[in-house]
Amino acid sequence: MPKLPILSGAEIIRMLERLGFEQVRQRGSHVVLRRGDVGCVVPLHKAVKTGTLAGLLRQAGVTIDELLAAH
Template sequence: MSKLPHVSGATVVRVLERLGFEKLRQSGSHVIMRRGLKGCVVPMHSEVKVGTLAGVLRQAGVSPDEFSAAM
């Protein structure tokens, strides 16, 4: 497993869009995204903490290596 990078919420959304996710809506400072039946909630913070990013990727069914490769 690769080490997760420090990224912003906007970067997480952009990378997930490259991986085929679509932005459904934004509720406050959180973006709701979906690819097929898998969905995830991305906090739009200036820096998403590593543990939070790991949780988002787990929700989305995306491996850290796959995420890093799509950056």
């Protein structure tokens, strides 16, 4: 399993959209994405911390390898 990179919120959203997620709504600096009945919340920060990214991927049901392949 590769090490988690430090990515911006916008980069994470683009990668998840390539994996089939769609933006449902945004409130402030948080964007809610959904694919079927699975959803996740992405903070629109310049650099999302690795722990936050790990939790976000767990919430979305996406592996690190899948995310990096969509880069």
